[in-house]
Amino acid sequence: MANWIPLWVHKLGSPPIFYRFAGAVRPWALALAALLGAVALYGGLVLAPQDRYQHDAYRIIFIHVPCAWMSLFIYGAMAVASFVALVWRVKLAEVVAMESAPIGAAFTFVTLVTGSLWGKPMWGTWWTWDARLTSELVLLFLYLGVIGLYHAFEDRRQGARAAAFLALIGIVNVPIVHFSVNWWNTLHQGSTVRILGPSKISGDMLWPLLTMMVATKCYYLASLCGRVRADLLELEGGKDWVRRIAEAEERA
Amino acid sequence: MNGFFAMGGYAAYVWPAYAVFLLVLAADFLSPALRRRRILRELRARLARQARRQRAPAPGSLPSER
Known part of the structure; x- marks a missing residue:
């Protein structure tokens, strides 16, 4: 590979080194996620004031x-x-891609269910075939398609490459989900929080939201580390470093 | 405190939403730990089988191989 890539990147691509690295990162990421999540929940459920129109139902937003x-x-x-997995055939990239899919599917599922629970009291319906809701449902199906395709192959690496290809094609849906509220006339409201320009939300509601955003990012990191570690053990089952871990755990 | 749990009459929508969030993430976090235990157990069983095979010849093998 190119010379400009520092050596530690190559080293981190090696399964035993990444296994140890992920094991060191995981508890910190989880602790940070739990701490920030608890602060955000307190801020969102207790400290933030009632919404003028939606009263307490709006608290699902957090x-x-x-x-x-x-x-x-x-x-x-x-x-x-x-x-990265398709172009450079990096084994670790395949594992990261395939282990991200179940976490993404979990978050998409929670988004749809909480949205439904919010829609019932506010819109009067659990579900409507509106552009935002439908494209988010398609996102869930894309995640499930990637997971299913990965497991449909006898050879894990072949399955990972096929599923990675599907994941790449499915990326077209991401801007559709994001811009659906602008492109179509939807029941779902437009963006409230903006990166460019001022957000249309008051500060005491905004900070729990942003704290929860950081908490979920940390959670993703922690969950991904655990999943990648398990997957590397399975993929490298015949190697010496995995054997040593299995034997060490038996003695413990 | 009762007012907090009542969520202004929207308790039936707010609390299930938070419950789904926490339960789904807990399940997501526990599943790799269970998988890891199963993988290592299976690997140890495989290693033990290999070790046994090396110590004693397989029962079906020919005398010349012993």
Whole structure:
């Protein structure tokens, strides 16, 4: 590979080194996620004032919106890892892409369920075939398609490459989900929080939302580390380093 | 405190949403730990089988192989 890539990147691509690295990162990421998540829940459920029109029902926003952001963010991460896996045939990139899919599917599922629970009291319906809701449902199916395709092959690496290809094609759905509220006339409201320009939400509601966003990012990192570690043990089952871990755990 | 749990009459929507969030993430976090245990157990069983085979010849093998 190119010379400009520092050596530690190559080293981190090696399964035993990444296994140890992920094991060191995981508890910190989980602790940070739990701490920030608890602060965000306290801020969102207790400190934030009632909404003028939606009263307390709006408090679903503090999990619905961060989960929706994560459903798109993880899809992006999965697509980048898939691209690396397809172009450079990096085993670790395949594992990262394939282990991101169940986490992304979990967040997409939570987004749809919490959205439904919010829609019933506010819109009067659990579900409507509106552009935002439908494209988010398609996102869930894309995640499930990637997971299913991965497991449909006898050879794990062959399955990972086929599923990575599907993940790359499915990336077209991500901007559709994001811009659906602008492109179509939807029942779902437009973006409230903006990166460019001022957000249309008051500060005491905004900070729990952003804290929860960081917490879910940390959670993704922690969950991904655990999943990648398990997957590497399975893929490298015949290697010496995995054998040593298995024997060490038996003695413990 | 009762007012907090009542969520202004929207308790039936707010609390299930939070419950789904926490339960799904807990399940997502526990599943790789269970998988890891199963993988290592199977690997140890395979290693033990290999070790036995090396110590004693297989029962069906020919005398010349012993």
